[in-house]
Amino acid sequence: xxxxxxxxxxxxxxxxxxxxxxxxxxxxFAYYFMGWFRQAPGKERDLVASISWSDGSTYHADSVKGxxxxxxxxAKNTLYLQMNSLKPEDTAxxxxxxxxxxxxxxxxNGYPYWGxxxxxTVSS
Numbered sequence: 001x002x003x004x005x006x007x008x009x010x011x012x013x014x015x016x017x018x019x020x021x022x023x024x025x026x027x028x029f030a031y032y033f034m035g036w037f038r039q040a041p042g043k044e045r046d047l048v049a050s051i052s053w054s055d056g057s058t059y060h061a062d063s064v065k066g067x068x069x070x071x072x073x074x075a076k077n078t079l080y081l082q083m084n085s086l087k088p089e090d091t092a093x094x095x096x097x098x099x100x101x102x103x104x105x106x107x108x109n110g111y112p113y114w115g116x117x118x119x120x121t122v123s124s
Contacts, residue, residue, distance in 0.1 A: 002026045002113040004096045009118030016086050016122070022079040022096030022115055029053040029077065033099050035111060036070060036081045038092035038120075045095070047106040049081060059104040064090075086122045093117040 008020040020036065035050035049060045049070035058070050069082045079096055097111035105111070 002098055004098060004113060004115035006096050006115040006118040009094060009120045011121045012086055014086060014088055014122055014124050017084045018120060020081040020094055020118060024077045024079060031100055033101050033104060034079045035097045037095045037097055040092040045108050050104045088122045088124045090120060091122050092120060094120050
């Protein structure tokens, strides 16, 4: 069974930085895509970024391009999201997710495995 455990959320001032981590276990992830989603109160859950575990190719949503960077450490089975120049509108619960596949996907329903989420709050 795939297990995903996020950490690294917290409270930060606008313009600051945070790095989220997601420890993955229970499977060999060579053919998986891993993603970071976020959900603000009253809003839908949206993909922030995704990465191919095998070749490291990435996708970043337009809203975070140039500010957020997704990466992975294959040896540690850990996914990261480096968030810089944070804005109040980045405030949300951030979720790590995983899917078996051959291409990036933005669909929430395309990811069967999810972490419990970590809160990120950006104050103005």
